[in-house]
Amino acid sequence: MERKNQEVEQARQALEEKAKQLALTSKYKSEFLANMSHELRTPLNSLLILSDQLSKNSDGNLTSRQTEFAKTIHSSGNDLLMLINDILDLSKIESGTVIVDAREVHLDELKGFVERTFRHVAELKNLDFIIRFDPRLPRSIFTDAKRLQQIIKNLLSNAFKFTHQGRVALTAEPAIAGWNIENRELSSAEEVFAFAVSDTGIGISTDKQQIIFEAFQQADGSTNRKYGGTGLGLAISRELSRLLGGEIRLASSPGRGSTFTLYLPRTYAPQRASRWARPAEPNLQGAPVLAALHEDHPAEAEVDGRRGGNGLPSAPVEEAVPAEPEASGLLANEADDDRESIGPGDRVLLIVENDLGFARFLLDAAREKGFKGLVTSLGAAALAMTHEYRPAAISLDIYLPDIDGWRVMDRLKNDVATRHIPVCIISTDESRDRALASGALAFIAKPVQSRDVLDNLLDHLQDYVGRSSRSLLLVERDPDRRGRILDCLETEDVEVKTATDLPSALDVLRKERTDCLVFGSEPSEEMAGAMSAERSSKETAFGKLPLIIYGGGGTANGDAAKRFGEEFTVRRAQSPERLLDLTSFFLHTDLAKLPEDRRQQVLDLHQSDKLLAGRKVLIVDDDMRNIFTLSTVLEEHDMEIISADNGRDAIEILKEDREIDMVMMDIMMPEMDGLETMREIRKVSYLKDLPIVAVTAKAMKGDREKCIEAGAWDYLSKPVDTDQMLAVLRAWLHR
Numbered sequence: 001m002e003r004k005n006q007e008v009e010q011a012r013q014a015l016e017e018k019a020k021q022l023a024l025t026s027k028y029k030s031e032f033l034a035n036m037s038h039e040l041r042t043p044l045n046s047l048l049i050l051s052d053q054l055s056k057n058s059d060g061n062l063t064s065r066q067t068e069f070a071k072t073i074h075s076s077g078n079d080l081l082m083l084i085n086d087i088l089d090l091s092k093i094e095s096g097t098v099i100v101d102a103r104e105v106h107l108d109e110l111k112g113f114v115e116r117t118f119r120h121v122a123e124l125k126n127l128d129f130i131i132r133f134d135p136r137l138p139r140s141i142f143t144d145a146k147r148l149q150q151i152i153k154n155l156l157s158n159a160f161k162f163t164h165q166g167r168v169a170l171t172a173e174p175a176i177a178g179w180n181i182e183n184r185e186l187s188s189a190e191e192v193f194a195f196a197v198s199d200t201g202i203g204i205s206t207d208k209q210q211i212i213f214e215a216f217q218q219a220d221g222s223t224n225r226k227y228g229g230t231g232l233g234l235a236i237s238r239e240l241s242r243l244l245g246g247e248i249r250l251a252s253s254p255g256r257g258s259t260f261t262l263y264l265p266r267t268y269a270p271q272r273a274s275r276w277a278r279p280a281e282p283n284l285q286g287a288p289v290l291a292a293l294h295e296d297h298p299a300e301a302e303v304d305g306r307r308g309g310n311g312l313p314s315a316p317v318e319e320a321v322p323a324e325p326e327a328s329g330l331l332a333n334e335a336d337d338d339r340e341s342i343g344p345g346d347r348v349l350l351i352v353e354n355d356l357g358f359a360r361f362l363l364d365a366a367r368e369k370g371f372k373g374l375v376t377s378l379g380a381a382a383l384a385m386t387h388e389y390r391p392a393a394i395s396l397d398i399y400l401p402d403i404d405g406w407r408v409m410d411r412l413k414n415d416v417a418t419r420h421i422p423v424c425i426i427s428t429d430e431s432r433d434r435a436l437a438s439g440a441l442a443f444i445a446k447p448v449q450s451r452d453v454l455d456n457l458l459d460h461l462q463d464y465v466g467r468s469s470r471s472l473l474l475v476e477r478d479p480d481r482r483g484r485i486l487d488c489l490e491t492e493d494v495e496v497k498t499a500t501d502l503p504s505a506l507d508v509l510r511k512e513r514t515d516c517l518v519f520g521s522e523p524s525e526e527m528a529g530a531m532s533a534e535r536s537s538k539e540t541a542f543g544k545l546p547l548i549i550y551g552g553g554g555t556a557n558g559d560a561a562k563r564f565g566e567e568f569t570v571r572r573a574q575s576p577e578r579l580l581d582l583t584s585f586f587l588h589t590d591l592a593k594l595p596e597d598r599r600q601q602v603l604d605l606h607q608s609d610k611l612l613a614g615r616k617v618l619i620v621d622d623d624m625r626n627i628f629t630l631s632t633v634l635e636e637h638d639m640e641i642i643s644a645d646n647g648r649d650a651i652e653i654l655k656e657d658r659e660i661d662m663v664m665m666d667i668m669m670p671e672m673d674g675l676e677t678m679r680e681i682r683k684v685s686y687l688k689d690l691p692i693v694a695v696t697a698k699a700m701k702g703d704r705e706k707c708i709e710a711g712a713w714d715y716l717s718k719p720v721d722t723d724q725m726l727a728v729l730r731a732w733l734h735r
Contacts, residue, residue: 002192003704007294009187031507043169045626045697045718045719046625046626046628046683047719048719049633049719050082051071051074052722053633054239055071062574065092088414098570100144101145105140107133107140110149111131111594115131117153118168121160122160127160127163127168130168131706132170133172133173134171141264142266143265143267143269148244150196151262154236156168156197158197159197159199162201163202164201166199167199169196169198171195172195174191174192175192176192178194178261183247185265189269190329192264192265192266193265193266194262197261198257198260200257202254203257203258204250206253227706241262241263247262248263249263252424269358270343270344283344335351335360335363335373338372339389344391347372347462349366349392349458350370350385350389351376351394353426354399354407354658358448362426363611365454365458372545374389377401379400379402381708387417390421392422393460393697394423395424395425395426396424396427397425397427401714402711406434407691409423410716410734411731411732414606414725416606419585420591421458422444422464423439424441424443425440425443426444427446428446431728432445436544436569441542442460442586464588470588471495471512471513471514472516472517473496473497473509473517474488474489474497474498474499474518475499475517475519476498476500477521482498485550488576488579491594492687493589497512506531509535510534512709514545515545515586516546516583517545517547520551521550521551525563529563531547531568532563532567543696544567544569545568545570546568546587548570548583550572551573551574569586577602577605578600578605581602584602586637591603607726611729612634614638614640615639615640615733616640616642617639617661617662618650620646620674620717621643622666622668626666626695630695630720630725633722634729635727646672650665650677654687655684658686661734662692662733664692664695665692665694665695665712666696667696674707675707676709678712679710679711691732691733692713693728693732696718698714703715
């Protein structure tokens with residue numbers, strides 16, 4: 001018995017040793033892939049941006065054949081980038097670091113996405129393309145829209161790839177069976193929906209139907225195979241479906257086509273309590289190369305440029321120990337908030353507050369009103385958390401230790417992705433008019449005199465974010481003009497009421513809730529006085545009523561505001577596009593929910609080069625290819641470019657030239673990396689308010705937080721998407 005026990009103990013120790021070796025080997029491989037990701041993304045950055053610029057042939061000096069060459073280069077670069085992203089996607093899923101961003105997904109929007117993405121593919125291949133959504137389906141489901149789109153896109157891409165005649169179809173309908181009965185999430189769900197992608201393509205033999213879901217596997221894996229590809233799409237789709245609580249089933253036979261069916265619960269239920277949670281033990285199942293790719297790795301591996309071109313560490317690391325989050329406004333739980341327990345359907349209030357005691361008080365009050373609370377004292381962290389958690393509302397202090405609160409407000413409201421989020425400014429800064437004109441829903445001055453004030457504010461926020469639609473009053477006498485304006489303003493989420501004269505307008509204001517007021521033409525002095533008197537008779541403790549005057553010459557905003565008094569925030573719109581922009585701004589309308597044509601009208605207004613022309617940008621990067629590439633794009637928008645290839649020179653340039661408007665900072669540089677450079681810049685008093693955007697090929701978990709800790713206000717990952725880069729620049733440089 002003793003000998004047997006010794007043998008068992010020896011076997012256990014051997015297994016532990018092998019597990020440690022496997023974990024260490026997995027770490028080395030994951031570090032290699034992570035660094036290779038960086039090394040590949042850096043040249044891809046130049047390849048993609050410059051080939052895109054050449055294909056546009058803005059100077060008109062290239063032949064049509066040359067522009068086709070440029071388009072081919074750009075397309076091939078995108079294919080390579082997609083491969084890199086697929087590998088990283090699969091690794092993140094297997095290591096348990098994918099964050100599910102569950103929210104309401106409108107099925108009409110999903111249907112539109114499929115139509116826009118694949119209709120032209122069907123036409124090019126001369127295939128019938130059928131999209132059928134069962135009328136029994138609800139208006140929306142609760143899941144991760146991006147991941148759902150990714151799965152359906154992968155399945156449809158495969159269907160079109162392997163189908164040469166006949167049809168491809170996407171059907172969606174309620175399901176009561178068909179999935180694996182051992183799937184607890186589906187079996188316990190109140191409702192399950194089936195998204196089926198069927199085709200009349202080549203089909204898959206029974207013996208190949210399992211391996212096609214494995215990474216890098218295809219039904220035909222021979223060297224002379226007819227169909228290319230890496231075989232990652234179905235592997236990623238299978239893992240994503242599991243992540244969302246569903247599964248994918250396949251029915252197919254050679255020569256008769258295939259049907260891939262995604263079964264998904266109507267409401268996503270999180271499988272992990274914490275957004276920041278990671279596996280406590282090494283993942284010993286599945287592909288070890290990918291399993292630990294997104295685990296934290298040593299700081300040297302992330303920011304130290306003093307290594308070989310292959311990015312491998314110069315000395316072995318003894319063991320993989322997950323790094324603890326640094327104490328910051330982003331990762332450290334300053335006020336014991338709810339970031340670890342936020343679940344699907346929770347209404348989240350982001351509290352950006354310099355006074356930790358008041359932040360805790362506001363957090364408790366918010367919880368009592370049904371909010372989950374997030375707390376930070378840093379403006380840069382608040383911006384990152386807004387993109388990460390997508391809060392329902394934000395309370396904002398103006399005096400913050402890193403960024404002036406007004407800059408945070410401008411950044412939120414000049415970014416089309418965040419400007420719809422209602423912001424309440426709570427500050428000692430007595431700038432109520434400025435706050436409301438900037439787009440704030442409400443303003444409260446500190447010190448707050450009583451708890452009742454906060455309770456009333458939170459009730460106001462709960463009511464506002466809980467309503468499915470906003471109410472707008474249009475005042476216009478002329479029926480033709482009124483009809484044209486209605487065509488511009490009416491959307492699914494905006495209820496427009498109309499009035500033809502002063503009495504009817506006052507009647508609406510007295511009896512019904514109004515979130516915004518639009519005059520179709522210049523109002524008279526009598527109209528302005530009567531409206532002002534009506535509003536002043538009501539309780540308007542938190543904000544003013546937005547008022548937009550459409551068309552005509554009229555007076556300046558300030559003069560019109562004087563006529564209407566202190567009860568209105570007055571703006572003018574001289575075009576239908578500007579009217580749509582202002583109404584969606586003051587009604588806090590999510591542009592993603594607007595019809596495609598109207599959304600594009602607003603985006604076109606915010607993509608003007610006037611915001612960038614003449615602005616001076618310092619690009620800091622040790623790779624001259626990146627400097628050349630970014631400079632080429634920005635100079636086309638009439639920006640003035642200065643460059644530095646190391647951190648020390650960058651600091652000297654900033655000290656000598658105080659007219660620089662923004663810095664784009666690479667992170668991985670030799671001797672003095674970007675993080676250290678940003679820390680040194682922020683030590684200079686007159687550079688504390690200079691916008692710095694971190695630009696890095698590192699796309700690992702935690703990189704954004706480290707950049708913010710070091711002093712960055714924003715973050716771009718390589719290869720840089722030019723549209724995203726320009727949007728970030730416009731948002732920070734907007735005046």
